[in-house]
Amino acid sequence: MLKLNNVTAGYGSTTILHGISLEVNEGEIVTIVGGNGAGKSTTLRTISSLIKIADGSIEFEGEDITKIPAHKIVERGITMVPEARQLFPEMTVLENLQMGSFTKVARPHYKEKLDEVLTLFPRVAERLSQGAQSLSGGEQQMVAIARGMMACPRLMLFDEPSLGLAPIVVSQVFDVVKKIAASGTTVLIVEQNVFQTLQIADRGYVIENGEIGMSGPAQELMGNDHIRKAYLGI
Amino acid sequence: MSSNQTSPTAPAIFRFFGVDNSADKRGALYVFVLLAALLITPIIVGDDFVYHVFITICLFAGLSTAWNIVGGYAGQLSLGHAMYYGIGAYTGMILVNAGITPWIGMFVGAAVSAVAAALIAYPCFRLKGPFYALASIAFLEVFHVLAIEMKWLTGGATGKMVPLQIGWEWMIFTERLPSLVIAFGMLCFVLAVAQVIRHRRMGFYLIATRERESAAKAAGIPTIKVRIYAAALSGALVSMLGTFHAMYLTFIEPDSAFDLIFSIQIVLFALVGGIGTVFGPLLGAILLVPITEISRGLLGASALGLHGFVYGVILMLVVVFMPDGVVSLLPKRARKALDPEQFDDTSGQPIGDTDLGQQQLDPIQTKARPPLGDEVLKVDDLVKNFGGLKVTQHVNISLRQGEVLGIIGPNGAGKTTLFNMLSGFLEADSGSVVVMGPDGKPHTPKGVADFVSLGVGRTFQIVQPFAAMTVEENIMVGAFYHHPDVDSARRVAGEIATELGLGRFLHEEAKNLPIGGLKRLEVARVMAMRPRILLLDEVMAGINPSDLVEAIRLIKAIRDTGVTIIAIEHVMRAIMDLSDRVIVINSGAVIAEGDPESVVRDEAVIEAYLGKEAGNAEA
Amino acid sequence: MAGGSKPPPLNQRSNWHGVLLAMDLIFTNLVNGLMLGALYAIVSVGLTLVFGIIKVINFAHGEFLMVAMFLVFFATAYFGVHPYVTLVVVLPLIFGLGMLVQRVLIEPLQDSDEHIMIFATVGLSIAMINLMLMLFGPDIYSTPSSGLRTVVDMGPAMFLTGQLNILIAAIALVGGIHLFLTRTQLGRAIRATGQNRAAAQLMGINVSWVYMVTFGIGVSCVGLAAVLIAPLYPTSPEVGQYFVLLSFVVVVMGGLGSISGALLAAMIIGIVDAFAGFYLGANVKDLVVFGIFLLVLIFRPQGLFGGARNMSHVS
Structure with missing residues (x-):
């Protein structure tokens, strides 16, 4: 479904990704794990075209999307739930969700998507008219995910959804990701929380210093000595 | 480039002008x-x-x-x-x-x-x-x-x-x-x-x-x-x-x-030459003044508005194409010579976390932990409200010298607000913070400067490096507190950087460090001030699991020099490993307090914060 | 700003103020103040919109007004139509100019330091004033008043029809922009972009287009203002300088980015302006206005009305 071929990218003159290649197949949960600054978030940001790609190419559903601008990527069916929620703080929760289905593709499905999302997040339904800013961190994360779903994505990218959340909320977030995947949306997730991510993922890539160091089925990675030492601290 | 070894042979007059x-x-x-x-x-x-x-x-x-x-x-x-x-x-x-x-x-x-x-x-x-x-x-x-x-x-x-x-x-x-x-x-x-x-x-x-x-x-x-x-x-x-x-x-x-x-002309010359550099404004004036004076001399009043128009256009062109001024166009050597502080050229390759993890991480020799001393900090019935929101409700803390206190709690529980009051960034609505001074007497500091003078140092949850400065200069800013002289501040900064494993990045601009390095830089800057009480706000968040062990060791080493530490953390492993005592805050109030093992088994804590499974999974 | 030309007083108060009672005087000044306030409001709305969304203080805002007023003058002279009719020409031209400036000057600097952005628009301001000076000299151009200087006499309150139109237009503009921002999809996209640019991109919003449109709308507000003002005030290359400083006062006082705040602040400044001008004279009036401005900047940098919104400009 999604294919990165030798992608090189970075900010300004600093190159962060040095020839990343990876693949996500339809219906999978794929995770990218790695240390901070290794290039995990950069990979997602490059896919959603927030960062310009320096070299290499990205294919989505067989088409080349390397040079497509960010707002068009969303129309193609790739939505990213960004790191640290990034809600529109001075809009209500409902308005945030409306912005979620901004694209021409998503707009006709607004009603049904809204129903779907509100069933999945009853807490969000209770707070529709509240300002996004007034929600707690966990609630904001739920709204961010809900907002992402409003765009009718076929592939959802999650950038560190557990960052800065209390452990109890973290497991709720992972439950939601599992549910989204179960409903047929493909998921690519980037996480610090290696242990819990590998538990829900089908396959994983380990990224180190902007290069793919290792990849394989999640269970296998979890059993790998290097990973256990470096990322799980076992 | 190791300019921290300033040549002592430079004549005094040169050194006075920063020529080393x-x-x-x-x-x-x-x-x-x-x-x-x-x-x-x-x-x-x-x-x-x-x-x-x-x-x-x-x-x-x-x-x-x-x-x-x-x-x-x-x-x-x-x-x-x-x-x-x-x-x-x-x-x-x-x-x-x-x-x-x-x-x-x-x-x-x-x-x-x-x-x-x-x-x-x-x-x-x-x-x-x-x-x-x-x-x-x-x-x-x-x-x-x-x-x-x-x-x-x-x-x-x-x-x-x-x-x-x-x-x-x-x-x-x-x-x-x-x-x-x-x-x-x-x-x-x-x-x-x-x-x-x-x-x-x-x-x-x-x-x-x-x-x-x-x-x-x-x-x-x-x-x-x-x-x-x-x-x-x-x-x-x-x-x-x-x-x-x-x-x-x-x-x-x-x-x-x-x-x-x-007024704008004055600024224009600095901008064209290079704002913030010592000699940029001079260059700007040398380049622009002749152009405008000559055009004024030649065309006189016949070209009303011409020289203003030229200035306006130059301003726009400079900001779009040359925002760092003419100085930035000079060859690197000349630039560096003109302004060594601004243009440290060792920057280049981004630093991967592994670099940071593996190099010279052999910090302070681990001493035997000294016994706990007397009470150094006493927080009494602290209350803070933001409008109707009760962010701190009747918090009491007592801390002895050399103790490590962990603070955990869900996001928005008011942990950082508490820190802000313990470091003078916020004033409490009621209640008191008493710090035992180096003189052995209790003080009730008001404002950041007071807290700093009593030896309370803090880091920030969102790292706050001085981005345009090098690692060395960042630490020097902290070192100046006890070493007003540039040379000795530089020396102290070098020592601390080495202790905290930042030695190799001394001349790297802070903005090029990865997050783990920045967290360490925060700690280094505070340590350069020789704090007696250290407030650490989520210094473990976002660092590699493999680096966690090292970071914990580092903080223990700091503790063993007799520094009292309060740490806000989400990383349970660090909290469990480091803290002598843990307090749990929820909705601004302390809901549990005690040694780490008993706190994580506390029903109220599990309910509010850890969650049933997560508690097991992380531990 | 320094040396900026001051528009002449509109009403011949001195002929009749002596015979009126103090109450009437106050009422007269109040009405004058409201009229002035409407004028400041209509000039300021675009400035606050651009700041709220693009986070740029457009120091050249007044120069767009000036250019638009020249356009009104020439269009009126060339086509021989009523000044209001020139709106159909002025609006698209100013909108286009705004989009162009956003595209070539502001957008490339979007991620630079804020001082860079200040210099960019200050540079634009200086270039525009002096370009017009080169083209048209320092002379004053008067757009025909086309009956808009007719005095409406309502007891102690006296004003010009053109002024009344400005008041109506200012209120309509503020209401219209508010509806546009809250009720339309494009308006919501503009607000979303203003609140979180990266997230807006992830929603599928073409951010650089939204910025161009916003800047275009922002300067179109002064396009509209120019059409209303040109028949009443003389046009010169420096006319924008006078208005823009007052706009800054209004916009900061209203709370940066707040449209309704700007309207309210404009009315307050208008009334202060009228009273201070009447009782203290023109120069001292400026001292009063700038004094208020400085007090607001120092003590209420978030504006008089809002809470802690838009506090990005103070630490």
């Missing part, structure tokens, strides 16, 4: 040649117009360099600096009319300007960027109106002549050469002041304050004071040049003395 090593000496040579050319060229050519152009260059280079102390170093974009120029011009003129020589009037004007600048800077210190600019324009406008209204003093809107008394005493000459000598001398003086400031503690303080005000405060910098100091100094220097210029022009009027466009 061979690169600095080369820079000094460039500047000397440039300045010599400014003085000699018109003497050789001997033409009156050429004299005029070079006098104007010296004047604007001086004004712009003086502006740069506030606008560049301190980052406060004043568009009102013409007001100090005007004050200098008017004071000089008024005193000359009273029979007092401008050589005295110059200093009187400087004093008036310094006071005015300080009075303006004090209320405006909070304003940033465009708002400071707007306020400065408004002040300029106020002075403009005052100059028009106070006819008895200023001659009103029509302006006033300076009495034509020739001679050195009156700063008015029939020849051009003496004026050039004075302008040139003043320029050299202003440049020297700018250079000395930049390379002293004051320069570091100004730039640190510009980059991150709250981190600067936490590092013990009296941020308001340094800004007022810079404003007063800058205003005084501009004012002195204003007095000179009034004598040179022999006529002043409010519209030209308090002119916004004149």
Whole structure:
């Protein structure tokens, strides 16, 4: 479904990704794990075209999307739930969700998507008219995910959804990701929380210093000595 | 590049001006040649117009360099600096009319300007960027109106002549050469002041304050004071040049003395040359003044608006294509020579976390842990509300020397607010924070500076590096607190960097460090202040699991030197491993307290924070 | 700004103020103040919109007004139509000019330091004023008043029909922009972009297009203002300088980015302006206005009305 071929990218003159290649197949949960600054978030940001790609190419559903601008990527069916929620703080929760289905593709499905999302997040339904800013961190994360779903994505990218959340909320977030995947949306997730991510993922890539160091089925990675030492601290 | 080993052989006078090593000496040579050319060229050519152009260059280079102390170093974009120029011009003129020589009037004007600048800077210190600019324009406008209204003093809107008394005493000459000598001398003086400031503690303080005000405060910098100091100094220097210029022009009027466009010109030269660099403004003036003066000379009044149009277009072109000024176009060696602090060239490759993880991580030799001492911090019934929101509810903490207290709790529970009150960034609504001073007596500090002076140091949850500074300079800002002298601050910074495993990145710009490195830099900057009580706000968040072990070891090593630590953390492993005691905060109130093992088994804590499964999974 | 030309007083108060009672005087000044306030409001709305969304203080805002007023003058002279009719020409031209400036000057600097952005628009301002000086000289150009200077006499309150139109237009503009921002998809996209640019991109919003449109709308507000003002005030290259400083006062006082705040602040400044001008004279009036401006900047940098919104400009 999604294919990165030798992608090189970075900010300004600093190159962060040095020839990343990876693949996500339809219906999978794929995770990218790695240390901070290794290039995990950069990979997602490059896919959603927030960062310009320096070299290499990205294919989505067989088409080349390397040079497509960010707002068009969303129309193609790739939505990213960004790191640290990034809600529109001075809009209500409902308005945030409306912005979620901004694209021409998503707009006709607004009603049904809204129903779907509100069933999945009853807490969000209770707070529709509240300002996004007034929600707690966990609630904001739920709204961010809900907002992402409003765009009718076929592939959802999650950038560190557990960052800065209390452990109890973290497991709720992972439950939601599992549910989204179960409903047929493909998921690519980037996480610090290696242990819990590998538990829900089908396959994983380990990224180190902007290069793919290792990849394989999640269970296998979890059993790998290097990973256990470096990322799980076992 | 290891410039921290300053050559002790450099003569004292060189070192006074921040010229320490061979690169600095080369820079000094460039500047000397440039300045010599400014003085000699018109003497050789001997033409009156050429004299005029070079006098104007010296004047604007001086004004712009003086502006740069506030606008560049301190980052406060004043568009009102013409007001100090005007004050200098008017004071000089008024005193000359009273029979007092401008050589005295110059200093009187400087004093008036310094006071005015300080009075303006004090209320405006909070304003940033465009708002400071707007306020400065408004002040300029106020002075403009005052100059028009106070006819008895200023001659009103029509302006006033300076009495034509020739001679050195009156700063008015029939020849051009003496004026050039004075302008040139003043320029050299202003440049020297700018250079000395930049390379002293004051320069570091100004730039640190510009980059991150709250981190600067936490590092013990009296941020308001340094800004007022810079404003007063800058205003005084501009004012002195204003007095000179009034004598040179022999006529002043409010519209030209308090002119916004004149203010903008001053800034323009600094921008074109390179804002914040010592010699950028000089370069800018040398490049631009001849163009405009010559076009004015050739086209005269026939081209109304032309030179303004050219300035406007140059401004736009420079910001779009050359925002760092001409200085940035010079070859690296020359740049470095001109301004070693600004252009450390060791930056380049991004630093991967593994680099940080594997290199020289052999910090402080682990000592045996000293026994806990007496109580050093007592928090009594602390309450804080934001509007109706109760963010801190009746919190009590007692802490003994050398103890490590962990604070956990869900996001938004009020942990960082509590830290802000424990470090003076916020004042509590009620309740007290008592810190045992080094003198063994209890104190109730108010405000950041008080807390810092009692040895309370803190890091920030969102790292606050001084991005434009190197790692060494970042740590030096903290070290200055006990070592006002640049050399010893540099030495201390080097030692601490090595201890914290940042040694290799000493000359790397802070912004190039990965997050783990930045967290460590935060700790290093605080450690350079030799805190007795250390507040760590999520220093473990976002660092590699593999680095976690090392980070924990580091904090234990700090603890073992007798420092008392309070740590806010989400990383349970670190909390469990480090803390002697843990308190759990939820909705602003302490819901549990005790040793780590018993706290994580507490029902209320599991309910509010850990969650049933997560507790097991992480532990 | 320094040396900026001051528009002449509109009403010949001096002929009749002596015979009126103090109450009437106050009422007269109040009405004058409201009229002035409407004028400041209509000039300021675009400035606050651009700041709220793009986070740029457009120091050249007044120069767009000036250019638009020249356009009104020439269009009126060339086509011989009523000044209001020139809106159909002025609006698209100014909108286009705004989009162009956003595209070539502001957008490339979007991520630079804020001082860079200040210099960019200050540079634009200086270039525009001096370009017009080169083209048309420092002279004053008077657009025909076309009956808009007719005095409406309502007892103690006297004003011009043109002024009344400005008041109506200012209120309509503020209401219209509010509806546009809250009720339309494009308006919501503009607000979203203003609140979180990266997230807006992830929603599929073409951010650079939204910025161009916003800047275009922002300067179109002064396009509209120019059409209304040109018949009443003389046009010169420096006319924008006078209005823009007052706009800054209004916009900061109203709370940066707040449209309704700007309207309210404009009314307050208008009334202060009228009273201070009447009782204290023109120069001292400026002192009062700038004094208020400085007090607001220093003590209420978030504006008089809002809470702690848009506090990005103070630490």
